[in-house]
Amino acid sequence: MLPDNIGIALDFKDESRKKDVLESVLHPHDLEGNLARLGRAWKIRVQFSDPVQFRKGRRMSPLDKVHTFCGFFRGSESGILCYTTHRSEYGSVSGYHFYPGQLEKIVAYSLIDRGAHQHFSSLEQFAKRFDTKFITKEYIEKLWDGTSSQHGGKYQRSDFRRIGKKGLKAVEKFMYHFKGVEAKEPPEGYSNSEYGFALRAEERAWSNNGRDISVSHSLGREVVHYSSEYAGCGNGRYGLLVTEKTFLWLEDD
Numbered sequence: 001m002l003p004d005n006i007g008i009a010l011d012f013k014d015e016s017r018k019k020d021v022l023e024s025v026l027h028p029h030d031l032e033g034n035l036a037r038l039g040r041a042w043k044i045r046v047q048f049s050d051p052v053q054f055r056k057g058r059r060m061s062p063l064d065k066v067h068t069f070c071g072f073f074r075g076s077e078s079g080i081l082c083y084t085t086h087r088s089e090y091g092s093v094s095g096y097h098f099y100p101g102q103l104e105k106i107v108a109y110s111l112i113d114r115g116a117h118q119h120f121s122s123l124e125q126f127a128k129r130f131d132t133k134f135i136t137k138e139y140i141e142k143l144w145d146g147t148s149s150q151h152g153g154k155y156q157r158s159d160f161r162r163i164g165k166k167g168l169k170a171v172e173k174f175m176y177h178f179k180g181v182e183a184k185e186p187p188e189g190y191s192n193s194e195y196g197f198a199l200r201a202e203e204r205a206w207s208n209n210g211r212d213i214s215v216s217h218s219l220g221r222e223v224v225h226y227s228s229e230y231a232g233c234g235n236g237r238y239g240l241l242v243t244e245k246t247f248l249w250l251e252d253d
Contacts, residue, residue: 031106032081039072039083040252041151041158043112048105055096056085068112071095118156120144129160131243133180139222143248150251159249160242166203167213167228171244174201174215178224186219196220205231215241 027033038044051063061067071084073095081103084095120126123144130140148155163171177189177199186197197219205212210231217224226247229236239247 032103035072035109036074036081038111038151039069041148043071044069044109045112046109047107048102049107050105052099052102052105054083118158119154120156126155129242129246129248133178134224134241134243136181136222148250150249155248160246161239161249163226163245163247166206166211167215167226167247168245170201170203170213170215171241173203174199174217174224175244176201178217181217181222181224183219190219207231211236 035044045066045068048065048067051065052067053061053063054067054069055061069083070086073082073084074080075082075097080097082095082097123141126144127137127140132140143155146155147153148159177187179187186192187199190197190199195218198216200214200216202215203213211228212231214227214229215224216227224241226239226241227236228238235253237249237252239249239251242248
């Protein structure tokens with residue numbers, strides 16, 4: 001089952017991209033998978049065949065056939081589809097399981113249109129979000145011409161995320177040696193490896209439920225990478241450093 005208004009998520013001006021995204025991101029017969037994928041980036045309104053209710057913190061929602069969810073995700077250990085009631089820099093990592101039989105009652109769903117204010121009207125407007133100390137103008141143009149591998153659409157304002165306290169500490173460490181992506185010679189602090197000169201700053205998770213944050217740049221590369229991974233794991237949220245306080249969300253894994 002696909003969203004009733006799937007066109008919101010896809011760039012229908014480019015027919016070849018539409019087909020690619022439908023085949024690689026969404027699957028008509030995988031309802032749970034589609035909700036998990038789309039729910040990372042969109043609020044979703046779901047219609048049920050019978051009235052149902054869901055947890056909202058300590059309370060339950062009223063019985064209704066239509067519910068709007070902030071997002072969806074799969075449990076890290078169980079793999080079961082869950083819904084979340086809030087969003088954060090780190091993505092949807094906590095929430096609630098569906099009650100038995102609720103998913104089978106879904107008859108339709110649609111993406112919540114985030115409104116025209118989420119769209120950038122021009123390359124110039126899009127480029128203003130970036131500090132060119134962390135990314136070249138040429139790479140900004142590539143991003144503008146491309147689409148998000150996470151949700152398949154053009155990059156929007158909601159793809160720019162504020163960095164949390166731990167991330168800001170990692171950025172502060174990184175900035176001690178970083179001189180900009182245009183640097184031609186390796187500044188102090190860059191280490192030499194088989195992959196070339198690179199600078200990396202980290203802040204480790206404060207608990208088993210926390211995140212390992214890293215900021216990194218390889219000499220000669222056009223961008224600075226930002227990652228927020230589950231503690232002790234190679235999975236998490238990945239993006240590009242945009243300013244000292246924000247990053248562009250590229251994908252989750």
